[in-house]
Each structure stands twice: as C-alpha cells, then as structure tokens.
Amino acid sequence: MTDALTDSTPPTGDPAASTHDRLLSAAATLFAERGYGGTSMADIAEQVGVRKASLYNYYPSKEEILMDLLHRGIDAWAGACAPALEAPGTHGERLWRHLRAAVRFAVDHPEAVSIFRIAATQIGGELGERAMAEVNRHKADHRRALEAFFARAVEAGEVRTADPRELAYVFRMFANGVVTNQLGGCHDDDEVLSDERLRRVWDLFWNGIADGGAA
C-alpha cells in the first residue's frame, strides 16, 4: 500500500498487521512447529521482521510471550465453543454444535490448540507450573460446564445414564481425541474431517449416550 519499492517488508505474515500482532502470530506458529525450547527469540524476530532486542518492548521475556498466548488462546476457545452449550435446542443438538465448534476452532487456529499442549507438557520449572495451572483451570472450567450441562440433560430425560460426571468424561475424552487429531502433521487419516463425516462420527458416538439409543 505505502510503497512497493523495497522488499524490506517482513518475510512472512500480514505486513499490515501491527508489530505486536505479528509477534504473537510468529511466536504461536514457531512454538507449534518447533516447540517452546526449540524456538529462539531470534527466530521470532526474524519472522516478525525486526531485530531481536525490539521484541523486549512488547514482553519482558520469552516466558511472558508464552503466557500471553496461553491466556489469549483460552479466551478465544471459550468464546468460540462455550455458547453452543447454552443455545436453544435439545441437549443432543447443543452438544453436537459444541463439538463442531471445537473442531472448527482447532482447524482454524491450530497454533492456539498447540499452545495448550505446549503449556501443559513441554515446560519445566517455575514457568511450567504457572502454565500448567492455567491450563488445568481452563480444563476444570470446561469439565464443570459439561457436568452442569449433562445434569440438565439427565433431568430432561435425554440421556441413558444418570451420572453427569461419567457422561461428561466420555464426551471430553472423545472431543479431545478428535480435536487433537486435527492438529498439523497428525493427519493419520487420508481424508480431511468434513462436516459430513464429523456428523456421521458424532451420530455413532451419541447413540451410546442418548436415552433409548437406536437398535
């Protein structure tokens, strides 16, 4: 837009985005590709198109970049997935939309999902504990929301078991598996997970939970 004369523009990402946004995007992508310990501040700076020292105007340390990415990822996930559980419809419909929202989020923002995993598993020491605590808080929130949801589904007589805790557990394990499988490189299926296939898979899963499942 300004001038096309120089090619001193940043090597990747949207050059129109603010430096801060490009920093976050570059860090998320690199952490997801190489891991936290495998990514250097110089790597991030190169992708952003600035010198390494300039990154320290936005964050006091590499650790704080990870923590900010984690907070933003959790917020984005909740914003994208939580509403479906409270929307109108039967409990089956609402849970289906919740799953679909989670899968779409994973497809659209794989780096955000990667951050959760990085925070929970790749980091040692004090930073690791801080990050893990944040992830566990988020997972506990989700678990509680699902248990409340299933408690209402039990009341409504829409599920075949009366234990919301086990129902939530089964769903969470299944949803975690599907979402994780969508992450880059893990395409152990030769076909993409289309909305149609997700729906078929969901029907197979849900019919074990729905009250009086089909014969």
Add this chain to the structure above:
Amino acid sequence: MTDALTDSTPPTGDPAASTHDRLLSAAATLFAERGYGGTSMADIAEQVGVRKASLYNYYPSKEEILMDLLHRGIDAWAGACAPALEAPGTHGERLWRHLRAAVRFAVDHPEAVSIFRIAATQIGGELGERAMAEVNRHKADHRRALEAFFARAVEAGEVRTADPRELAYVFRMFANGVVTNQLGGCHDDDEVLSDERLRRVWDLFWNGIADGGAA
C-alpha cells in the same frame, strides 16, 4: 551392592542399570518434562551421572537419542496393546482389553507416550520430518489393524453400523483422548482412572457401537 561407602552414585534412576539404559530413561523423562528443545545433553548427563561427552559413546547426536526412544516406544506400545485385538472373546471384549492395555501402558510408561507426541509436534526441520514419518507409520498401522478388526466385527454382526472405517475412527478418537488424559500433569479430573471407572466409561462408549445397544 558393591559398596555403600561413596555417594558418588548417579543422582537418580536405578544405579544398577547399565549406563545405556539409564541414558534412555533419563532422556525420556527429561524430554517428557521439558520438551526436546528444553533438554540439554548436559541435563541428560547429569541425571545419568556421567560427563556430557560420554553420552556420545552411545549415540552420535541428541537427535539419534530421540529416534531410538521413538522406535523403542512404538515397539513397546505394539507389544503391550496389539495382542488383545487378536485374543479370544467377543469383539466387544477384545476391544475393551485393547483399550485397557493402552491405558495401562500410558500409566506405566508415560514417557513413552510423551515421546510420540514430542516426535509428532515439537520438532522442526529434517529431524521433525523423520520423527513425524515414524509416528504416522505407527498410527497408520494401528488404524489398519482396527479397521480389519471392525470389519470382522461387522461380519460377526456385533456392531450396529456396517462401516469399519467410521467405527475405527470413533474408537481411535476416544482411546486417544483417554490415553492422553492420563499423561502427567493433565489430571483435570480429581480422581484417578481406576479399572472400575474405565470399565464404566467404556460401557457408556461401547453401547453406542454394539449392535442393538441397551435401552
């Protein structure tokens, strides 16, 4: 055993094990805790109780330690989990034992499971591609074994859907979720996954797949 006079014994792990075994154990534990990039050869050497340079008598590089851990992890997983699918019993019983074996493996060898994830997601560049290829080959083997298993279950009339591919997919997503959830730090449930609870959860899951599931 030899003498208890010095405390120059290795700081952690079984001092009686061979240096090579302690090297593998230390590397697996540290990679799982801090990630591949977050673990240095000096870290490994310290835990083994030798100098860093001595590690190079066993492996020519840090990369080859990871690759050997990956090969061994895949073999151990297959040895622990694959036989259940071919054992006697109904297809439901065999799949249940397969799931239980996988969960037990994850509980007993969490570092081995972590290596799969590290190989698939934390590594960039040429090593990353080598490791990812190995993981994908293993996952494809497992997928094929499960699809063959479900094809026989369809023939036997023990499942409610005629599509082995979707049946295998649903099971794999669920099993991956359960196994992943057993990994260290991810205890987002306040209770351990006992055999009894796993069985209850399995029943909830399987009744959606079993032909003519309970009402």
Add this chain to the structure above:
DNA sequence: CCTACCGATCGGTAGG
C-alpha cells in the same frame, strides 16, 4: 525500533 554487547550455555569433537 536500532546497534552493540553481556555471560552462560548449546551440541559436538579431539585425544586419550
């Protein structure tokens, strides 16, 4: 947002 620089540590090698 830059140049210049810090001490510490990285993976790996030489030579025994």
Add this chain to the structure above:
DNA sequence: CCTACCGATCGGTAGG
C-alpha cells in the same frame, strides 16, 4: 568414560 576445548547461539540488557 574422562578433561579440555570449539564456534555458535542462547535470553536478555545498555543506551540511545
């Protein structure tokens, strides 16, 4: 399995 050492790079700072 050790001591001694290599050049490169690490996260981060000073000062502008």
